[in-house]
Amino acid sequence: MVLAEYLIGIICILLFAIFAFKRDALTEEGTLTAIIIGLLVFIFPAAPIHGRIWFSLLAVFFISSFAVTKYGEAAKEAVNKQFAKGSTRDLMQVFANGAGAALVAVIYYFYPLPSVFLAFAAILATVNADTWATELGVLSKSKPFLITSLKQVEPGVSGAISRFGLFASAIGAGLIALSVVLLVYIDQIYFGIAEVFTVIPGGVFNFILFVTFFGIIGSILDSVLGATVQVMYYCKKCKCETERTEHVCGKKTVYLKGIKFFDNDVVNLVSSLMAGVLAFFTFVVMFGY
């Protein structure tokens, strides 16, 4: 990578960070975390799939989640207040969505294999699918049901899924998969590097299917973990379940169920890592590397 590319990359990362902070998409600490993740993802991967492609994919995730979060924000305000933290992502939320991607970028520096890149794409497809399902799923007109018991629940409950939410997650995952292919082709046109997809067994079409499939799987895993092990609290005053230790009404909540440190952020991180690992091993078993 030449010096100019480093400079352009770092400027892009800072511009994204300033934009995200100014538009209340990220808190101060969330912005710093995002900058570190952006730098890791941009600097570590080298040939055949360079950091600029990895970072661009991260940018697609950022722009797409920003868009779906802002879309119909007013309509979702009541639901957000009750169950989660609101739409400005803090340190832990950014870490939960970006740590898996950054980790795989560093692994790719040592093992630049197609399967490792696929794991990265699957992780981003999962977090994007999950963001789409979460942000748009609550707008669903029909009541969602719990993924484990299939009982009807209120929108916004962890582990709640709806047909509309599943559709949204498929679009979110598919968007990442398509972006991978487009970005690699654009890179080939501008930089004339070796045909990346000729070294990926199975070809472009299968690659898109793979990434979309594992993004949806990761998003479903997220719902299963959300419905089973995720910690939930109860507000005695409002007589309702919440993910918060202090309810929006100001009253301290009491522990209800789940594993104590397993909050929504940990669920996001674990489900995306699981999707990455599953994608990696499936690819290795099918194609050898």
Ligand SMILES: [Zn+2]
């Ligand atoms: Zn309350």
